[in-house]
Amino acid sequence: MRQAVLRPHQSLAELERGEPTNAFAVGALSGQELVAVGFVAPDDRSAGSWRVRGMATLPQARGQGAATAVLDALLGHAQAQNAQLVWCNARVPALSLYGRAGFVAGSERFELPRIGPHVVMEWRAQRRQRRDIVRTSGGELDLHGDDRDLSGF
Numbered sequence: 001m002r003q004a005v006l007r008p009h010q011s012l013a014e015l016e017r018g019e020p021t022n023a024f025a026v027g028a029l030s031g032q033e034l035v036a037v038g039f040v041a042p043d044d045r046s047a048g049s050w051r052v053r054g055m056a057t058l059p060q061a062r063g064q065g066a067a068t069a070v071l072d073a074l075l076g077h078a079q080a081q082n083a084q085l086v087w088c089n090a091r092v093p094a095l096s097l098y099g100r101a102g103f104v105a106g107s108e109r110f111e112l113p114r115i116g117p118h119v120v121m122e123w124r125a126q127r128r129q130r131r132d133i134v135r136t137s138g139g140e141l142d143l144h145g146d147d148r149d150l151s152g153f
């Protein structure tokens with residue numbers, strides 16, 4: 001499906017050469033039929049960095065939330081592995097898919113030969129360990145970590 005939808009100019013062997021072996025892949029089924037796919041894998045951009053690739057939905061199954069569900073599962077997996085950054089080279093027509101999932105643009109538009117215009121899209125973990133200073137009833141200072149949402153900071 002990824003070859004047919006994303007890279008018809010490449011053979012399966014060429015596709016395979018560009019893909020990590022430690023990827024987590026997700027497929028969405030409509031009845032018994034596989035209609036959408038995608039995968040996510042750690043990459044070496046930075047510590048805690050993961051990359052989403054290969055998002056594709058069969059043309060006849062688009063606009064029904066299949067890719068949204070696949071992306072949600074990929075993000076869930078990466079988060080469970082403590083991902084701090086999840087990124088992808090997003091095709092411009094697919095930008096809204098990533099935007100709805102909380103990704104934001106991380107680059108200007110750029111052109112990939114034979115594929116078209118792209119933007120780097122990035123999702124960042126918003127929950128961070130934070131150390132707070134709390135005055136206890138005994139008047140002493142106590143340090144403790146918590147896991148609060150710092151998205152508003």
Ligand SMILES: CC(C)(COP(=O)(O)OP(=O)(O)OC[C@H]1O[C@@H](n2cnc3c(N)ncnc32)[C@H](O)[C@@H]1OP(=O)(O)O)[C@@H](O)C(=O)NCCC(=O)NCCS
Binds near residue numbers: 005091094
């Ligand atoms: C991009 C792509 C993967 C999206 O797949 P999809 O399964 O159609 O995606 P979704 O259905 O989750 O979302 C697409 C639209 O359907 C709408 N939608 C989502 N759930 C829906 C539902 N339950 N009912 C009706 N519409 C729905 C969304 O609003 C969305 O519209 P928007 O993106 O304009 O906001 C698909 O178009 C594709 O394979 N394109 C070619 C390859 C490609 O560009 N891949 C991405 C590479 S980065």
